[in-house]
Amino acid sequence: MSIDLHSLNHRQQEAVTASDKALLIIAGPGTGKTYTLAHRIAYLLKGTAEPHSSILALTFTAKAAQEMRERVSQILQEEGACEHDDRPWIGTFHALGLEILRNEGKRLGILSEFRILSESEQIELVKEVLSQTMPSESLARVKKWIRLLSDRKNGLPPDSSVASSPLFELSDRLFNCYQSRLKDLAMVDFDDLILMPLTLFKEHPDVKAAYQNRIHHILVDEFQDINNLQYEFLNELLGPQTSLWAIGDADQAIYAFRGANVHYFLRFQKDHPSAKTITLEYNYRSAPPILIGAQSVIAYNTNRLSTACIPTITDVSSPITLFTTPHEKAEARCVVHEIERLIGGFRMESPVEGPDDVGFNDIAILYRFHHLRSHFAENLKQAGIPYQLVDKNVAGSDSPFSNVTPYLEILVNPHNDPAFRTLFPRVDKTFSMAVMHRLSSAAQNKGMSLYTLLSTSHGKGLLETRQEETVTQLISLLKCLQIHLQTGNLKDVIADICQGAHIPSPFDSQEQAGWLVLAEPFFTGSAAEKLSPFLETLSLLKEGETYNPRAEAVTLMTVHAAKGLEFPIVFMVGLESGIFPATEFGDTASNDEEERRLFYVGMTRARKRLFLSYARERYLFGEKRERTPSPFVYEVSPEVVETCPVPSQSEKKKKPKSKQLSLFSR
């Protein structure tokens, strides 16, 4: 029994039907990676008499996993296969770790009802732990400590800026305190989701053997993004009979800053001597000029495996357009103007051109950093063009739910001190670090949670009268919410929180509509049941996952977030030296090859049209700076680029300014 493979090319067929024990598929952009992987899963499912759950497919985002599930079931449906409960396991590394811990965590002494520490809770927990020795650490420093803890868990060397700190010797103590507080709170952090299963496998070989026996096929998507711990985890899962099928593209490895290590991809052959490598060579996505341009850039990298893709799209051949603009405002104006033109004049008054069938959601504006998006968002707003912002800090402050999640966490577990700590300063600004320190110490001395301390008489005298009132109100709101939780659905509970706590509703944000789509499935049924899965989903989100492909809107996102997506029309903006590659920004030690890969990923998102732009002047770090184009722009093969200089506003005729003015001036 086999599935229909006619829609696949030869290499894809070979990859789908291979019986090798280890196989690496090099799949450049647009070569049908997801398509091939989905067919591979379907092929295994149909061809095997073994339980479907013996197939494990690992992805890097929950969204990719969801898409994979849908594709597989679609292929199977077309094949007339019926769905049943015995399904392949498709999910992220972290989701797999979570499931293993939920099932077997008791072997490590972890309560099965443990919670995942959210990003804001982690900050509070580290502050709490630090407060004994360093009560006034800045947020930036706290984040450095968190990075230190994470690197340590991932077996990475410490960041040099922390390692050189005189306080570095404290890190052992800090680490131990942090771990023991996590245990007290019955919480695990994000890294623990991989680290703990690894420990479990090491300490309990029988558990490991059980998983190894159950899993016959492991498929890994985006293999180039794997990091040290995940690689180790993967190796633990590989039993003597397990086949490994990995697909990815070393040229698209862009997560070194998250600890991803492209070397595992590059040395696959060495780690699996019997392995075979298949390269998917036909690109089904991009018009030839885009592909040629992108490949001319990536060719400057030395550390790579891939060979050039062959274009198959032949009906579009517009060159890549390069806008050179005098400053960032002109850049944004020019891009938005071009969007108006592409949409085919979406106003009766604007000249109607572009017979192409272009809608708003066919267009993406990609940038290296979120800072660069503001002028574009502003201009789109003024032009009345719908747009969606895809957020960076999805687990934290960018989430429209960030204000309500501490409440929700406390509803799950009132003794969640870090959640309480995130809440107080938001409710009442007088809850300073010192006050929080006083409360935490008192609670710890009495061996109770903040909630117990404050909802009983134990908290008496620790706070000023005003603050005590705040606490009383908060506790009564929480009690009210506990009742609503049993009766209403989650959407109502969230609305109640917003009303009770006077915070803006997450449902009013049209720019962030993608979040609501994500949350929608949790809004039906009882809130009490959906609460934990909802919070878990939020805490496992990665950048880019809030993108809503169905929104009729222009998409604004970082190049990182755009990975795995494609758009008929792509604008890559702010392409200036210092920004791309990111040598002027932040704490990420930028690596030219990695940055070039990122540039390549950005370019290869485009199907029909690609626009590049830079400004010769830009406000950065509070001052106006002269800019030069990104070196990568010069690496794009000139024969596929059409340069389009954009004049500054003063050189153009002035538009009649606001009509509103005339009303006031009369």
Add this chain to the structure above:
Amino acid sequence: MRFIADLHIHSYLSRATSPQMNLESLHRWAQLKGVTVVGTGDFTHPQWFGELAEKLDPAEPGLFSLKNKYAGDRNAVPESCTAPVRFILSVEISSIYKKNAKTRKVHNLVFFPDLPSAARFNAMLQKVGNIASDGRPILGVDSKDLLKMALDTSPEAYFVPAHIWTPHFSVLGANSGFDSIEECFEELSPYIHCGETGLSSDPPMNWRLSALDNITLISNSDAHSPDRLAREANIFSTDLSYAAITEALNAPESGDFLGTIEFFPEEGKYHLDGHRACSQCLKPDETLACNGRCPTCGRKVTIGVMHRVTQLADRPWGFLPKGKPPFFSLTALCEILSEILSTGPRSKKVQNEYFRLLNLFGNELYILMDCPLNDLKQSGLSLLPVAIESLRKGDVEITPGYDGEYGKIRTLNDRKKQATQLKLF
């Protein structure tokens, strides 16, 4: 009572509109033109909504009047034209979205009988889009969903697809529309009682589609400046109220809807096919003969309304369905004066004559449609009654519009001019 209504205009807060599109000017020009009921346009715009709330008083149910203190200088309207003016809350929304794998761009008109309903509707739209940057907002909302939102807001909401044949922005448009009302609105199609014919089509063109038999064809100016008011409009004979107007439209057989005032469709800027940059104007069969490409430059030509109607029509040209209200094809008085005086329609000379005539006889639509020719002979313009008679008879010369270029209508020619001169001597 018999009255004229122009239900689709835009305020100064829409793009590319005159700064004069404020309530005061609309109030004045409605009287000059002879319109009783004017759409406010743009009620989704927060600033315009604020002005509506401040300057309008509720009048007959569902209609509003301008507060006296804003009604302004009595002298601005000649006594011969003064008449009551009512406003009806209206907005046009541009929906741009994908459906059945094609990008759709559809303009729709939405009406409400009261400010609280409009405010609720605005609040709903605010959550899904940006309504503050343009009086005619662009939303990524499916037309059908928009209709549903309107109906959810109030059962009295009235929803009309705008200028249904415009190539780029309408429900049946060639470039980004649908092939039928049902394809767009699906199970909510029964709530679509009306369609706006737009400047480039007139009722006989629409009658060629049996699919539109149950749609009442209305006409509005879509004015962006006050002097364009009522270049197309609707004639009613019913009570002055929101409910009476919508009922008349829902049940044209009642006879309360007396028909429409129309542009000559050829005058509309998307009547025939063509490519404006190359001055290529093509009839539908000519376009087919050159494969839809401009004979000069080879680019795709813009398909005009006539072509699109021919595509979707299931009846021959000239088909007359039963029970349809009549229509009156007119052109602006200033255009006629421009012909008579051989000078531009916006020239001082034409403007002076225009106001002189209004002073003498009454509002513009009265002069064009109803004023006895014998009276017009007293105007001092011997060609005026000739031109108006020709207009009323439809005896005019037409240069059709295409690809954004307005067409031209001439009510006079040398023969008529000479004949008039002979009679004078």
